[in-house]
Amino acid sequence: MPLYRDGGFVEDDWLFPPDDAPLPASGKVAVSKARFSAERDTLLARSEAIGVVLEAGDRLDDIAADLSRLALIAIRFPKFGDGRPYSLARLLRDRHGFRSELRATGDVLRDQIVPMLRAGFDALEPSHPGTIAALHEKRIVAVSHHYQPAAAGVSEKAPDRHPWRRISVALP
Amino acid sequence: MYRYDEFDRTFVLERIAEFRDQVQRRLSGELTEDQFKPLRLMNGVYLQLHAYMLRIAIPYGTLSSAQLRVLAQIARDHDRGYGHFTTRQNLQFNWIALKDVPEILEKLASVEMHAIQTSGNCIRNVTADHFAGAAADEIADPRPYAEMLRQWSSLHPEFTFLPRKFKVAVTGAPHDRAAIKVHDIGLQLTRDDEGRLGFVVHVGGGQGRTPMIAETIRDFLPEEDLLAYCEAILRVYNLDGRRDNKYKARIKILVHETGAAEFAAAVEAEFAALKGETAPLPPDEVARIAAYFAPPAFAAMPARSEAFDRALHDDPAFARFAARNVHPHKVPGHAIVTVSLKPVGTPPGDATAAQMEAVADIAERYSFGEIRVSHEQNLVLPHVRRDDLPAVFAALSQAELATPNAGLVTDIISCPGLDYCALATARSIPVAERLTERFADLDRQHAIGDLKIKISGCINACGHHHVGHIGILGLERNGEEFYQITLGGSGDESCAIGEIVGKGFSSAEIVDAVETVIDTYLGLRNAPQETFLTAYRRVGEAPFREALYAAAQ
Numbered sequence: 001m002p003l004y005r006d007g008g009f010v011e012d013d014w015l016f017p018p019d020d021a022p023l024p025a026s027g028k029v030a031v032s033k034a035r036f037s038a039e040r041d042t043l044l045a046r047s048e049a050i051g052v053v054l055e056a057g058d059r060l061d062d063i064a065a066d067l068s069r070l071a072l073i074a075i076r077f078p079k080f081g082d083g084r085p086y087s088l089a090r091l092l093r094d095r096h097g098f099r100s101e102l103r104a105t106g107d108v109l110r111d112q113i114v115p116m117l118r119a120g121f122d123a124l125e126p127s128h129p130g131t132i133a134a135l136h137e138k139r140i141v142a143v144s145h146h147y148q149p150a151a152a153g154v155s156e157k158a159p160d161r162h163p164w165r166r167i168s169v170a171l172p
Numbered sequence: 173m174y175r176y177d178e179f180d181r182t183f184v185l186e187r188i189a190e191f192r193d194q195v196q197r198r199l200s201g202e203l204t205e206d207q208f209k210p211l212r213l214m215n216g217v218y219l220q221l222h223a224y225m226l227r228i229a230i231p232y233g234t235l236s237s238a239q240l241r242v243l244a245q246i247a248r249d250h251d252r253g254y255g256h257f258t259t260r261q262n263l264q265f266n267w268i269a270l271k272d273v274p275e276i277l278e279k280l281a282s283v284e285m286h287a288i289q290t291s292g293n294c295i296r297n298v299t300a301d302h303f304a305g306a307a308a309d310e311i312a313d314p315r316p317y318a319e320m321l322r323q324w325s326s327l328h329p330e331f332t333f334l335p336r337k338f339k340v341a342v343t344g345a346p347h348d349r350a351a352i353k354v355h356d357i358g359l360q361l362t363r364d365d366e367g368r369l370g371f372v373v374h375v376g377g378g379q380g381r382t383p384m385i386a387e388t389i390r391d392f393l394p395e396e397d398l399l400a401y402c403e404a405i406l407r408v409y410n411l412d413g414r415r416d417n418k419y420k421a422r423i424k425i426l427v428h429e430t431g432a433a434e435f436a437a438a439v440e441a442e443f444a445a446l447k448g449e450t451a452p453l454p455p456d457e458v459a460r461i462a463a464y465f466a467p468p469a470f471a472a473m474p475a476r477s478e479a480f481d482r483a484l485h486d487d488p489a490f491a492r493f494a495a496r497n498v499h500p501h502k503v504p505g506h507a508i509v510t511v512s513l514k515p516v517g518t519p520p521g522d523a524t525a526a527q528m529e530a531v532a533d534i535a536e537r538y539s540f541g542e543i544r545v546s547h548e549q550n551l552v553l554p555h556v557r558r559d560d561l562p563a564v565f566a567a568l569s570q571a572e573l574a575t576p577n578a579g580l581v582t583d584i585i586s587c588p589g590l591d592y593c594a595l596a597t598a599r600s601i602p603v604a605e606r607l608t609e610r611f612a613d614l615d616r617q618h619a620i621g622d623l624k625i626k627i628s629g630c631i632n633a634c635g636h637h638h639v640g641h642i643g644i645l646g647l648e649r650n651g652e653e654f655y656q657i658t659l660g661g662s663g664d665e666s667c668a669i670g671e672i673v674g675k676g677f678s679s680a681e682i683v684d685a686v687e688t689v690i691d692t693y694l695g696l697r698n699a700p701q702e703t704f705l706t707a708y709r710r711v712g713e714a715p716f717r718e719a720l721y722a723a724a725q
Contacts, residue, residue: 059411081210081293083333087410090330094449111194111211118329130202141193145183147323152449163457164324164399165179 001105004135005123012125014051014072030072033058044069053105056084060091067098074125077106086119093120093151110134114142114168120151144168173236173542174319174464176284183326184281187288191215192274199271214294214332216287217273220592226268227290228280232300232318232342233261233545237532239283240543244528246276255528257513257521259585259636260339261299261545262290266592288326293334295325295406301343301350302546305465306508306554308500312361312369314344316462317398320453324399331406335413336421338406339378351547351663353377353386354639356423357405362392370394375405375435376427379633383669384424387432389439396453397443403450404443408435468540468555473505477558483565492614493565493576507558509539510578511551511568516608519601520586521549530571538564548585548624550578580617581625581690582608585636589629589646590653596629598646598653599679603627606683611690620690622703626661639663641705642689643670644682655682657689659716660708673713674721685720692719 003012015027019035023042030051036043043050044066051072052063063070073092075085085104092098103123104116110131116124126132134140146166150156156166176184191211198208205219212218216227228243235243243263247255250272251265258264268276280286290297298318305313321340325331331338343350344361352358358374371393377386393401409423412430427435483490499508511531513521523531535543535553538560544552551573556564568574577583584607587593589600604627611617626640630647637643643658654676661670677685690704692715697707708716 081333082415083293083331083335083410084415086330086333087407090407095445112333115327115329115332130197141190143183143186143190143327145179145186146329147183147326148328149450150329159179162179162460163454 001125001127002132003103003123003125005101009136016053028071030074033063036066037062040066051101054085054088056082056088058088060088060096064096067092067096070098070100072101072103073098074103074105075121077104077108080107080109080112082107086115089116089120090151093153097152099153110140113140118146118148118150118154118156118168120154122153173234174231174284174315174461180284181281184284184286184288187215187286187327188274188277188281191277195270195274210292212270213291214289215273215277216290217268217270218291219594220266221590221594222592223266224268224270224273225592226265226273226276226287227258228263228265228285228287229290229297230261230263230285230545231322232298232304232315233302233547234304234315235543235545236283237536237541237543239285240528240532240535242279242283242285244525244532246279247525247528250276254522254524256519256588257523257545257549257551259547259549259587259634260297261302261547262297263545264588266588291337292332293336293338294332295321295328295334295338295340298322298325299339299341299350299355299547301345301348302544302552303349303499303508303554304344304544305467306501306506307345307347307349308502309347310345310502311363312344313462313465314342314350314359314361315465316458317359317361317371317395318342319461319464320398320458321402324402331410334406334410335415336418336423338409338423340402346665348663348665348667349546351636351639351667353665353667354379354383354636354663355386357402358386359398364392368394371398373401373405375439376424376432377667378422378424379636379638380422381419381631381633382422382425383633383638384428385667385669386424387427387435389432389436395458396455397447399453400446400450401439401443404439404446407446408438408442412438467503468542470503470506470555471557473503473557473559475504477505477561480558480561483562487562489569489576490562490565492618493574494561495618496576496580497574497578498561501555503555505558507556507561509553509556509561509564509568510546511553511573512575512577512583513550513573514577514583514608515572515575516582516612517605518608519588520584520604523551527571527573530567531573534564534567534571538567548583550583576614577617579622579624581611581620581623582617584608584625584627585640586627587629587635589627589635593629593634595632596646597631597648598629598655600627600629600635600644600646603644603646603655603679603682607686610683610687619700620694620704621700622705623690624663625686636663637661638669639667640670641708642686644686647676653679655679655685657682657685657720659689659713660705662705666705671713673717688719689716692716 628635658670
């Protein structure tokens with residue numbers, strides 16, 4: 001799947017082994033939350049980076065203590081209208097101080113890219129051809145003036161002294 | 173009124189550009205109707221039975237004369253010369269071409285209006301008391317808070333894909349004219365023992381197929397915590413609200429299934445964690461927004477008006493208007509006027525372009541250029557000198573806008589029903605029209621007194637039948653429309669859900685049935701001052717059921 005990060009498409013160097021497949025001997029691996037919980041010690045003992053893939057309905061409580069040891073969290077949108085990943089992203093960034101890659105996967109569409117980035121996602125894994133093309137060709141038309149601060153770590157400027165107003169610098 | 177600055181203007185123009193791009197992708201076929209649907213809904217565009225419908229936001233029901241004139245112009249240029257004011261203080265145009273929508277949005281933007289979040293599973297247009305800033309019984313003006321909520325909720329990155337739509341209402345008076353207890357969040361301005369402003373917070377009210385009265389989860393929320401607390405409620409709902417069944421996805425179901433105490437505890441825990449993380453609401457920002465809603469420059473007037481008293485004495489038609497459509501104002505010598513959009517035999521809430529322009533002119537001359545839209549589908553002139561009331565009455569009469577029926581039997585709320593709506597199971601507007609014809613006699617209406625009839629054309633209850641003193645729900649069985657009557661509902665501070673009185677009535681029978689209910693009330697009330705609702709609460713439904721069904725037994 002194409003991976004969009006920092007304003008362009010990049011090579012994805014993460015491996016996503018299915019839950020019933022053995023872990024690859026080497027490489028950066030991201031596993032489901034269930035597998036992470038079951039094989040936590042083995043995973044954390046690996047020398048390479050570890051990530052967790054969350055479903056929209058997952059909660060963060062049982063991985064909160066390990067977040068600083070994760071280099072990737074991917075959250076899957078089962079369909080674009082399921083807004084739970086936005087709240088999970090906010091909690092990860094604002095409450096738990098998660099600063100590593102936060103990736104949106106699943107039903108990632110061009111019309112939701114701005115809220116995804118503002119909620120704290122910094123990598124997108126779209127499968128929708130129109131979205132991929134629009135990102136390639138920088139044809140995303142979106143609002144850049146916002147009435148709420150974005151998640152912690154998102155770079156936006158305050159245009160005036162009113163506390164909730166922000167402007168996106170540009171769509172990356 | 174709130175006035176856009178450069179930031180607000182740019183925001184709306186960018187949203188139009190974004191939507192224009194979405195419309196072009198739909199028209200070019202890049203987007204299927206299924207893919208386009210949630211995008212158009214986010215901007216108030218519905219596909220109805222016969223055409224696209226555009227729902228325009230009128231934040232907290234406040235309009236200027238200039239804005240109302242532009243709405244009239246859009247009605248002429250892009251619709252069939254009229255518009256429909258809704259129970260959410262919005263305006264709907266029912267005959268719109270999709271390709272025209274971006275152009276209409278630009279016309280709206282020229283007078284600081286938009287259609288953002290008038291549909292979709294997001295925080296909808298925030299509503300407020302239509303007498304805000306004018307009512308004699310007001311503690312504080314709710315509109316600054318509604319405006320802050322409007323801004324904060326606009327394209328909110330976290331709360332744009334909620335389990336279901338989300339409606340917030342704010343009132344600043346103890347008498348609830350905004351039906352806050354049947355909203356997802358109902359905010360009631362209050363003062364604590366030290367005189368500080370804050371809110372009573374009600375959550376989980378709603379109508380639809382599962383009507384519920386909101387639970388009070390906070391007796392006093394300090395003003396500065398408004399956004400943080402709403403953010404906490406929304407976050408709990410976004411994460412925990414049901415997404416498996418559209419009809420169980422509103423927050424009222426979550427509150428009900430979780431239990432009010434446990435839900436409140438979850439909100440409080442999230443709120444405690446959120447403080448410090450979220451956008452603050454500092455006093456200078458509250459003051460900045462509140463300044464937009466400063467009272468207009470009222471002249472110092474004596475409380476009594478000779479011109480008013482004289483007209484009351486000389487003109488029985490004016491006296492009737494004054495008795496129903498003129499309401500107490502907080503400033504001596506002034507009054508609030510209800511402009512009835514419920515003349516006999518017309519769809520409730522409809523106004524022609526000419527009528528909109530007439531109201532705009534009258535408001536400009538007599539009401540500081542300000543108009544309100546009520547959730548009861550009328551317009552309001554909030555700030556009229558009592559001396560000017562006879563002239564206002566004359567001008568409204570000329571435009572056929574002076575029906576003296578505010579709060580009476582013909583002041584009916586009705587959804588568009590099967591004449592327009594793709595969800596409807598029965599017609600509702602024709603029932604409303606026939607009822608107004610049956611009760612057209614003004615003496616009879618005034619003799620009956622306060623009575624709210626509300627009609628919905630399907631169980632989604634857009635016509636608020638659950639909180640009608642007499643509610644009418646239109647359903648369909650074997651291809652035939654029939655109408656269920658509920659009694660005893662109320663949308664104000666004495667909020668109650670009406671009870672179904674018995675089996676339904678055919679379209680041919682329903683008007684007679686309502687008349688039977690009203691005649692029964694007239695026969696059993698203690699005194700003319702005992703309203704229908706008070707009498708119903710005293711005697712219960714038995715006498716009404718008997719009158720309605722005895723003949724059939």
